[in-house]
Amino acid sequence: MEGVPHPIPRTVEEVFNDFRGRRSGLIKALTTDVDKFYQQCDPEKENLCLYGLPNETWEVNLPVEEVPPELPEPALGINFARDGMQEKDWLSLVAVHSDSWLLAVAFYFGARFSFGKNERKRLFRMINELPTIFEVVTGNVKQPTEQYANHNSSGKSKSSAKVSRQSESESKVVKMSASKDEDESGEDEEDDEQGATCGACGDSYGTDEFWICCDICERWFHGKCVKITPAKAEHIKQYKCPSCSSKRARV
Numbered sequence: 001m002e003g004v005p006h007p008i009p010r011t012v013e014e015v016f017n018d019f020r021g022r023r024s025g026l027i028k029a030l031t032t033d034v035d036k037f038y039q040q041c042d043p044e045k046e047n048l049c050l051y052g053l054p055n056e057t058w059e060v061n062l063p064v065e066e067v068p069p070e071l072p073e074p075a076l077g078i079n080f081a082r083d084g085m086q087e088k089d090w091l092s093l094v095a096v097h098s099d100s101w102l103l104a105v106a107f108y109f110g111a112r113f114s115f116g117k118n119e120r121k122r123l124f125r126m127i128n129e130l131p132t133i134f135e136v137v138t139g140n141v142k143q144p145t146e147q148y149a150n151h152n153s154s155g156k157s158k159s160s161a162k163v164s165r166q167s168e169s170e171s172k173v174v175k176m177s178a179s180k181d182e183d184e185s186g187e188d189e190e191d192d193e194q195g196a197t198c199g200a201c202g203d204s205y206g207t208d209e210f211w212i213c214c215d216i217c218e219r220w221f222h223g224k225c226v227k228i229t230p231a232k233a234e235h236i237k238q239y240k241c242p243s244c245s246s247k248r249a250r251v
Contacts, residue, residue: 006018006054008109009109010109010113011113012119012122012123015106016106016123019102019105019127021052021053021054021055022052022054022105023102023133024056025051026058026098026102027137029052029060031136031137033058034091037060041078042079045079047079048060048062048076048077049062049075050075050078052098052101052102063076072104074097075098075100075101081093088138092134098133099132099133106123196211196220197220198211198221198225199220200221200226200241201222201225203222205220209223210224210229210230212228213239214241215239216241219241221241226241226242
């Protein structure tokens with residue numbers, strides 16, 4: 001329950017910053033402040049919730065009394081399970097519920113302020129680049145994907161070689177992390193990509209995968225199928241798929 005009012009986020013960036021602040025507070029509770037958190041979750045007390053606040057702090061408190069609440073509520077009664085589980089298992093359980101709560105709060109703001117399809121997609125991609133609280137608490141943090149780190153620069157990976165075909169070349173490397181430019185450009189290009197199938201494995205286009213297009217035959221390929229990463233694509237002036245490369249070699 002948040003005693004101090006915080007600014008209400010209204011844009012994708014503001015909602016993401018709110019998410020990130022709350023996430024940092026929850027991670028502190030479950031890692032660096034874990035002893036204090038553990039003590040506050042007394043099973044003898046009433047139903048307690050763990051709240052992450054936008055200013056990167058946390059608190060254990062009773063749920064809000066108003067119905068329905070202004071914001072989605074965290075998992076109720078986390079203190080009751082404390083002594084009935086191994087501490088690490090209990091912390092993992094709280095972490096999972098905290099991840100769910102963070103997403104609920106973020107998309108509550110998205111719904112409240114009428115985020116469109118592209119805004120919701122961009123918000124999720126920004127959130128998805130951060131390790132979950134569960135991953136941090138359990139030590140299973142996965143390496144961040146390269147797509148998001150390169151999404152601002154990968155749009156120009158081919159333009160240096162084809163200045164006259166800039167708009168076409170910018171779409172050769174499919175960037176799975178959204179940018180503002182992509183949101184403003186409309187959905188025509190996205191529809192074209194979604195109709196593509198991989199020239200190597202035949203699977204359909206997926207928004208959670210890195211793709212690249214051959215400059216010779218103009219077929220699309222999963223990066224993993226042709227062993228091309230976003231980082232490698234940055235240094236390729238003209239990409240030729242394995243089939244086109246072998247044809248040229250035979251000639």
